[in-house]
Amino acid sequence: MTAATTTTATTAAPAATRARVGWGDLLWLTWRQHRWTVGGTAAIAAGLSALALGVAWHVDATGHVEHTLLFDEYGYLTVAQALAVAPVLAGFLIAVFWAAPLLSREYEQRTHLVVWTQDLSPARWLAGKVVLLGAAGAALSAGFGAAVVVLMNSVNRHTDGGSEFLPFHSDAFEVVPHVQVGYALFGFALGLALSALTRRTVLSMGLALVVFFLVRGLVASVWRPYYASPLRSVAPYDPLPENGRNIAWPARDALMVDVGYLDAAGAEMDAVTDTSCLSTADEADGYGRCLFDQGVRQTFVDYQPVDRVLSFQLVELGIFTAFAAGLFALTFWWVKRTHRV
Known part of the structure; x- marks a missing residue:
């Protein structure tokens, strides 16, 4: 009697895999972690923008700038001059207080060993921060700059000779939204790069402060006058x-x-x-x-x-955007190279 041999095919159970963190979840986690920083900055920018637009409306409605605020302590012209400086500081604040602590705090607290797991690589984690925080910083800087431009134009229209804010003066030149976007991106990229390189929060914040103003001063005083042949x-x-x-x-x-x-x-x-x-x-x-x-x-x-003001502003936007792109590339390369789990 011949025994029939049969082969039974068995199917192995699929290996359990963890779902990959999606971009939506990554952005939501980034927002949850930094919502107070972004929200607080947005509230300040909105308040100052409302002040700038309110003063501009009143100047246009009355036809002159001889008004005062806070019991005659500050005139409209003084307020306009102060607000003209504020957007110039936006990129600095983003560099020092938004970006510089971003990576260094993770390294100091050793939380990067938990965050950068197999489900979430350092590059994807960093990309989520850059997309949300970088875009938010650029948008806030541009919006506030646009409000201050409205105020400057109103003051110039009702000032003798329209010469309070001249186009090539640093306050008027740098406050326009497209230039503010370049400064914000550069500030964020600079702080992030220093945060990755130093892995120390206080050190990266101090370096971001110094380097940001050095680069801004160099570009404004040495390069800007020669964007085109005089x-x-x-x-x-x-x-x-x-x-x-x-x-x-x-x-x-x-x-x-x-x-x-x-x-x-x-x-x-x-x-x-x-x-x-x-x-x-x-x-x-x-x-x-x-x-x-x-x-x-x-x-x-x-x-x-x-008549070269706009073209010069676009050149400056290109310079700082190129700086930002180079710093972002350096940061991603450095984080991937030095990451150890």
């Missing part, structure tokens, strides 16, 4: 001018880049020419004649015209 205004030099030096000054709303003297051939004179004649300043007409004897025949002013 125009030159030239005038003949008169050693005996009626009203001081006969410099060919451009319009008041232009950005001054350089000023100096030219010889008969149109070549720029060395700055020492100006200082070498200081000893004759006490003599009647001595200073002007000394410069003329030194060979000065013309004066020049290099400047950026006001």
Whole structure:
């Protein structure tokens, strides 16, 4: 008798897997963790924006800026000048108080060992922070900047000559929403990168404060005047001018880049020419004649015209956005490289 051999196929039970943390859950967790920071900042920005818009409405309604607030302590013009500075500080606050503690606190408290599990990689955790907090910071900065721009325009319309806030002055130039977005992104990326590199909250906050203002100052003073080749205004030099030096000054709303003297051939004179004649300043007409004897025949002013303001602002937005992109890339690379579970 032959026994029939049968093979019974058995199906193994599927291995249990944990659901991957979705982007919606990640953003919700980020919001839950940072809601007080974002909400508090939004409340302050909304309050200051309401103040700016309210003052602008009253200035337009009355046609002048001679009003005061808080029992005549502060005039509308003083309020406008103070609010003009506030958006410039937005990127700094985001760098120091939003981004700098973000990673360093996780490292110091060792919570990254729990958060960055197999279900949630460091890159995805970091991406959730960047998307929610970076976008919120940029939106708040842009919104507040837009409100202050409305106030500036109202003050200029009702100020003699409309010259209280000139387009190339740092307050008016930097407050516009598109430039504010660049500063906010740069501030957030800078604080985040320092937070990842140092892993120390106080140290990263201090470095973010210093580096943010150093970079901003460098760009504003060294790069901004040369985003495009300056125009030159030239005038003949008169050693005996009626009203001081006969410099060919451009319009008041232009950005001054350089000023100096030219010889008969149109070549720029060395700055020492100006200082070498200081000893004759006490003599009647001595200073002007000394410069003329030194060979000065013309004066020049290099400047950026006001119609370049928008293009310069877009260039500055591009610069700080590029800075932010590089810092974000550095942060993601560094976190992935140094992560140990």
